[in-house]
Amino acid sequence: MVSNMVEITTTMLAEWTARASATGTHETDVEPYIVRNAADIIAMASFGVDDSKGKAAFDKFKALQVALFSPNRLAGVPFGEYVQARRTAVCRRLGEEIDGLLLSVIESRQRKSKGEGEGEERIDLLGLLMRSGKGLTARELVDECKTFFFAGHETTALAITWTMFLLALHPDWQRQLREEVAEATGGGDIDAVAVTKLTKMTWVMNEVLRLYPSAPNLLRQAREDIWVGDKTVIPHGTNIWIDAVGMHHDRALWGVDVDEFRPERFKDSPYGGCTHRMGYVPFGYGGRVCVGKNLSVLEYKVVVSLILKRFSLSLSPNYEHSPAVMLTMRPSRGMPLILETL
Numbered sequence: 001m002v003s004n005m006v007e008i009t010t011t012m013l014a015e016w017t018a019r020a021s022a023t024g025t026h027e028t029d030v031e032p033y034i035v036r037n038a039a040d041i042i043a044m045a046s047f048g049v050d051d052s053k054g055k056a057a058f059d060k061f062k063a064l065q066v067a068l069f070s071p072n073r074l075a076g077v078p079f080g081e082y083v084q085a086r087r088t089a090v091c092r093r094l095g096e097e098i099d100g101l102l103l104s105v106i107e108s109r110q111r112k113s114k115g116e117g118e119g120e121e122r123i124d125l126l127g128l129l130m131r132s133g134k135g136l137t138a139r140e141l142v143d144e145c146k147t148f149f150f151a152g153h154e155t156t157a158l159a160i161t162w163t164m165f166l167l168a169l170h171p172d173w174q175r176q177l178r179e180e181v182a183e184a185t186g187g188g189d190i191d192a193v194a195v196t197k198l199t200k201m202t203w204v205m206n207e208v209l210r211l212y213p214s215a216p217n218l219l220r221q222a223r224e225d226i227w228v229g230d231k232t233v234i235p236h237g238t239n240i241w242i243d244a245v246g247m248h249h250d251r252a253l254w255g256v257d258v259d260e261f262r263p264e265r266f267k268d269s270p271y272g273g274c275t276h277r278m279g280y281v282p283f284g285y286g287g288r289v290c291v292g293k294n295l296s297v298l299e300y301k302v303v304v305s306l307i308l309k310r311f312s313l314s315l316s317p318n319y320e321h322s323p324a325v326m327l328t329m330r331p332s333r334g335m336p337l338i339l340e341t342l
């Protein structure tokens, strides 16, 4: 996968290089590029999708997300669909179109895995997954695909986008990471072995996800009445949104430097010195912890390494700080950065 990630990202960086002026610097709103890049990577990594149907499904996901979460958030709120009937109709239509596109991607994969073996013996994995009995139905498989598409690209992309922002603000960390990458790769290309040597980059990723968790809420449902102290009860069946941003910025858990960018707090502790073991939850916790964590760490390191090898980053005067929760935590007015070719 690493070589595919490198290939996809190199194409994006070539676009940035082409935009550079004669002086080698240019301003770019990097967020849409990084999101598109991550979309291409998850499409390749999860589904081997490189066809137009996969891309069309992505574009509709984007539209669905905007329809669901702006300007206010009623998704998951009881009776919310009746308050916003027009929006609900748009979301339903988009949902059906996405289902149709994914189903046809699945069917064409299935045809390929059954048929086009050119002599070699191939295992019909999709057929195995979908066979009756305990297998998944086509409907369930479509739902699994949607979870992966949705969960698997924007989260990682935003971690990278906020990293570029924080490295632009902290040139010393930018320099330290660039040096680490040079040492790990010996000046050559990033590969699966070099990635494992990027210790400081792990601290930086952890600290970025502490300050700007790309998945700002965890969802749970109370399976029984839960008592908080002896006066408050969360009744059985209550849907709960757990506020990761609040916990990651809680002075009582992190100390007085809670709002500062200090990756070294993760040097000796995977929890960054947080005083409660559930106070740091960028990938969730327990039985439903993120299944894509390792993939996202790998992608993050490959993409950030490639960017730092080619560009120096600083903040554009046009940047407006406006993180907003639209299911994920995004820079709602974009991420314009000055990129200087190295």
Ligand code: HEM
Residues within 6 Å of the ligand: 147, 148, 151, 152, 153, 155, 156, 159, 209, 213, 214, 215, 217, 218, 219, 281, 282, 283, 284, 285, 286, 287, 288, 289, 290, 291, 292, 293, 295, 296
């Ligand atoms: C920086 C990147 C990512 C972040 C911050 C992130 C964060 C999260 C969080 C907070 C959860 C909820 C966990 C819980 O409720 O305890 C989650 C679940 C999930 N994530 Fe990620 N994720 C990332 C990348 C990915 C990737 C790359 C994939 C797919 C390849 C992925 C697939 C999933 C899936 C399928 C679930 C649901 C797991 C379940 O309910 O059993 N995520 N993620």
